[in-house]
Amino acid sequence: MPSEVPPYLxxxxxxxxxxAEGEWPPGExxxxxxxxxxxxxxxxxxxxxxxxxxxxxxLLEGRAGSGTYVRTPTERSRMVRARLSDRHTDSPxxxxxxxxxxxGSWESNSHVRTPAPEHVAQRLNIxxxxxxxxxxxxxxxxxxxxxxxxxxxxxxxxxxxxxxMPEFGPLAGRGVVERMAxxxxxxxxxxxxPRPGRATTEQAHLLGISAGDLVTLVERTYFDxxxxxxxxxxxxxxxxxxxxAYEFPVERR
Numbered sequence: 258m259p260s261e262v263p264p265y266l267x268x269x270x271x272x273x274x275x276x277a278e279g280e281w282p283p284g285e286x287x288x289x290x291x292x293x294x295x296x297x298x299x300x301x302x303x304x305x306x307x308x309x310x311x312x313x314x315x316l317l318e319g320r321a322g323s324g325t326y327v328r329t330p331t332e333r334s335r336m337v338r339a340r341l342s343d344r345h346t347d348s349p350x351x352x353x354x355x356x357x358x359x360x361g362s363w364e365s366n367s368h369v370r371t372p373a374p375e376h377v378a379q380r381l382n383i384x385x386x387x388x389x390x391x392x393x394x395x396x397x398x399x400x401x402x403x404x405x406x407x408x409x410x411x412x413x414x415x416x417x418x419x420x421x422m423p424e425f426g427p428l429a430g431r432g433v434v435e436r437m438a439x440x441x442x443x444x445x446x447x448x449x450x451p452r453p454g455r456a457t458t459e460q461a462h463l464l465g466i467s468a469g470d471l472v473t474l475v476e477r478t479y480f481d482x483x484x485x486x487x488x489x490x491x492x493x494x495x496x497x498x499x500x501x502a503y504e505f506p507v508e509r510r
């Protein structure tokens with residue numbers, strides 16, 4: 258009776274076992290797909306699908322024009338989030354890295370008068386098409402890609418103020434909480450919705466990882482004292498490089 262497990266799953270399980278037993282150590286190139294397909298008695302497409310599964314798991318990595326290699330494990334750094342009550346004289350991202358003895362920086366590109374797409378409008382509780390300031394970020398840790406973010410702020414909140422552009426003006430780079438406070442908007446709390454995902458080709462290129470690698474997608478929205486959303490962002494964090502820790506204050510009697 259034929260096995261109910263698809264051949265590509267059987268092969269990926271066997272390759273995983275062989276790697277765990279040290280047949281191919283980290284950094285070593287696997288035999289070609291044609292050689293492995295012949296050894297397993299399957300077609301090249303079945304072998305490719307098995308390897309793609311292990312690439313998605315982070316066990317293998319494909320190198321264009323070179324072949325498939327056992328991925329060398331990288332040490333994951335801790336990314337601490339959810340200390341909204343902190344007040345810094347610098348950006349939260351750079352402050353967190355400085356606590357680890359590391360250097361944080363970023364590149365950004367802002368666009369004013371950007372009509373809010375429907376999913377952003379829902380999160381900001383504004384009408385689709387209402388004007389926002391959209392900013393795309395590439396965050397770096399010690400000069401290497403760390404995370405991506407795409408942020409939207411309603412122009413109804415910041416228009417005509419010195420903090421309209423997040424990375425220009427007197428509080429450039431200081432973060433949403435400090436910038437909003439300077440115009441009398443008190444950010445009271447944030448809501449973050451993390452979920453697992455896979456890096457798109459564009460995200461992988463910017464982060465220096467492979468397309469399909471695991472990432473953590475964080476949908477974050479800041480609210481003021483009246484419950485009004487004043488900023489929302491989509492954050493992409495590569496799972497192989499970062500573990501995410503949430504810290505919350507404990508109420509004392």
